[in-house]
Amino acid sequence: MTAAEVAARIESGMTVGVGGWGSRRKPMALVRALLDTPVTDLTIISYGGADVGMLCAAGRVRRVVAPFVTLDTIPLEPHFRAARQQGSIEFVEYDEGMFMFGLLAAAHRLPFLPTRAGLGSDVMRVNRGLRTVRSPYTEEDLVAVPALTMDVALVHLNRADRRGNAQYLGPDPYFDDLYAKAATSCYVSCERVVDSADLLKEGPVQSLLISRAFVTGVVEAPGGAGFTSCEPDYGRDEAEQRRYATTPWLEYHDEQG
Amino acid sequence: MSRADVCVVACAEAFRGDGEILAAGIGGPITTLGARLARMTFEPDLLTTDGVCHLTGDDPQVTEGWLPFRDHLWLVLTGRRHVFMGASQIDRSGNTNISCIGAWERPKAQLLGVRGAPGNTVCCPTSYWIPRHSPRVFVERVDMVSGVGGPLLRRVVTNLAVLDLRTPDGSMRLVSVHPGVSVEEVVDATGFELVIPPDVPTSRGPTEEELRVLEALDPGNLREAM
Numbered sequence: 412m413t414a415a416e417v418a419a420r421i422e423s424g425m426t427v428g429v430g431g432w433g434s435r436r437k438p439m440a441l442v443r444a445l446l447d448t449p450v451t452d453l454t455i456i457s458y459g460g461a462d463v464g465m466l467c468a469a470g471r472v473r474r475v476v477a478p479f480v481t482l483d484t485i486p487l488e489p490h491f492r493a494a495r496q497q498g499s500i501e502f503v504e505y506d507e508g509m510f511m512f513g514l515l516a517a518a519h520r521l522p523f524l525p526t527r528a529g530l531g532s533d534v535m536r537v538n539r540g541l542r543t544v545r546s547p548y549t550e551e552d553l554v555a556v557p558a559l560t561m562d563v564a565l566v567h568l569n570r571a572d573r574r575g576n577a578q579y580l581g582p583d584p585y586f587d588d589l590y591a592k593a594a595t596s597c598y599v600s601c602e603r604v605v606d607s608a609d610l611l612k613e614g615p616v617q618s619l620l621i622s623r624a625f626v627t628g629v630v631e632a633p634g635g636a637g638f639t640s641c642e643p644d645y646g647r648d649e650a651e652q653r654r655y656a657t658t659p660w661l662e663y664h665d666e667q668g
Numbered sequence: 669m670s671r672a673d674v675c676v677v678a679c680a681e682a683f684r685g686d687g688e689i690l691a692a693g694i695g696g697p698i699t700t701l702g703a704r705l706a707r708m709t710f711e712p713d714l715l716t717t718d719g720v721c722h723l724t725g726d727d728p729q730v731t732e733g734w735l736p737f738r739d740h741l742w743l744v745l746t747g748r749r750h751v752f753m754g755a756s757q758i759d760r761s762g763n764t765n766i767s768c769i770g771a772w773e774r775p776k777a778q779l780l781g782v783r784g785a786p787g788n789t790v791c792c793p794t795s796y797w798i799p800r801h802s803p804r805v806f807v808e809r810v811d812m813v814s815g816v817g818g819p820l821l822r823r824v825v826t827n828l829a830v831l832d833l834r835t836p837d838g839s840m841r842l843v844s845v846h847p848g849v850s851v852e853e854v855v856d857a858t859g860f861e862l863v864i865p866p867d868v869p870t871s872r873g874p875t876e877e878e879l880r881v882l883e884a885l886d887p888g889n890l891r892e893a894m
Contacts (some may be wrong), residue, residue: 432737458737459781477781478781478782478783478784479780479781479782479783480780480781481780481781486780487778487779487780491778492777492778495768495774495775495778496774496775496776496777496778498773498774504767504772504781504782505782506782506783506784506785506786506787507741507783507784507787508741508744508745508784508787509786509787511738511741526745526787527745527787527790527791528744528745528784528786528787528790528791529786529787530786530790530816531786531789531790531813531816531818532782532785532786532789532790532813532814532815532816533767533772533782533812533813533814534782534786536813537772537773537812582720582721582722582734582736583720583721583736583737584736584738585736585737585738586737586738
């Protein structure tokens with residue numbers, strides 16, 4: 412598939428999960444393709460970075476579900492910040508561990524998973540829909556983190572075969588396998604499509620993070636995580652990220668063509 | 669001995685007695701050097717990271733383990749991590765805010781979001797490094813409780829002093845002032861009433877051995893930027 416073909420399958424009002432973490436291995440080629448469509452009113456589920464920022468800047472987002480939005484070396488994401496301060500988006504703000512449990516619940520087809528993370532904090536105050544559940548064994552009250560189910564997941568990995576078996580070669584899988592399992596449809600972009608027979612020449616069997624059983628389509632997109640990092644193929648393009656963070660959105664977006 | 673050295677030692681002291689758990693630091697060299705200094709001197713079983721996903725050896729160039737984000741979050745749930753976090757606001761009960769300033773519904777300033785603070789603070793020992801002790805940070809009431817105060821809060825290290833919550837009602841007290849800092853300076857820089865013991869000691873500086881270790885860990889003196 413092409414990135415444009417993936418983007419064409421995403422409809423207004425859908426819930427879209429975006430893999431990676433902060434400014435690391437974000438499926439930016441797919442996100443940029445989404446910006447070229449008229450899609451709007453999206454719910455974005457993300458350990459957020461420029462994916463959330465760009466979609467907010469372009470007015471495509473109704474709601475963001477995230478524990479943070481950051482560019483890592485630039486701690487505050489400017490466009491997400493502006494959207495929050497203008498009140499133009501809804502924000503479902505979770506603790507990082509709560510968020511993982513939401514992904515795990517969705518990936519396991521469970522309605523929720525319990526955790527202590529969040530108790531006593533204002534996460535419970537601002538997310539009015541959050542409920543606690545009492546342990547039937549210990550009488551302890553726990554946060555019932557609702558499953559983060561999603562219509563579509565977008566992830567970027569280092570290698571994949573044409574059928575969707577996807578491989579990470581960097582030091583951290585992030586949570587991309589959970590997004591794939593939590594979504595109705597998962598689209599993988601990758602640095603390079605290789606023959607299935609060559610996957611294990613690229614990395615050990617443990618690096619095969621996502622099975623084709625959970626993948627709907629594969630896009631070959633060299634550099635497709637840029638300007639975020641995609642170790643070991645490339646690091647973050649800090650100069651480009653700085654330019655993104657300091658250039659007014661319309662000007663920046665126009666330059667991208 | 670510089671102010672930065674005193675702050676690193678005060679951070680290292682927070683890890684005393686922690687044993688074989690991860691000592692993590694956020695917010696620059698003071699906290700990460702504190703963790704490594706504790707490990708290389710009085711708390712040798714501590715685990716440390718490279719700030720990404722490698723558990724580092726006594727020699728920081730050595731990798732002794734793997735800690736991707738998912739395992740990091742899992743580790744938090746086991747209680748085997750003591751992290752130095754930052755705080756944009758902190759109140760007398762040790763509640764902290766890194767999420768936003770102003771009303772959450774439409775903030776004056778959106779900051780990071782709560783990140784891992786809610787889970788860290790109810791599952792694991794937590795300390796704070798506040799490089800600029802001021803009434804803007806030490807406030808009567810935080811705008812959004814990201815980190816939860818309470819008995820798991822070990823200590824708060826600032827550029828002026830060390831504080832903790834070891835009072836009968838768990839409200840913040842002054843533990844020590846750094847050399848050259850007066851109690852009045854700390855009181856003036858704090859936006860709520862601190863518990864002040866009758867005799868406030870001075871924060872200790874590094875021993876000769878600690879200074880040697882510190883210089884080996886930070887030959888470029890990055891800590892001086894605080």
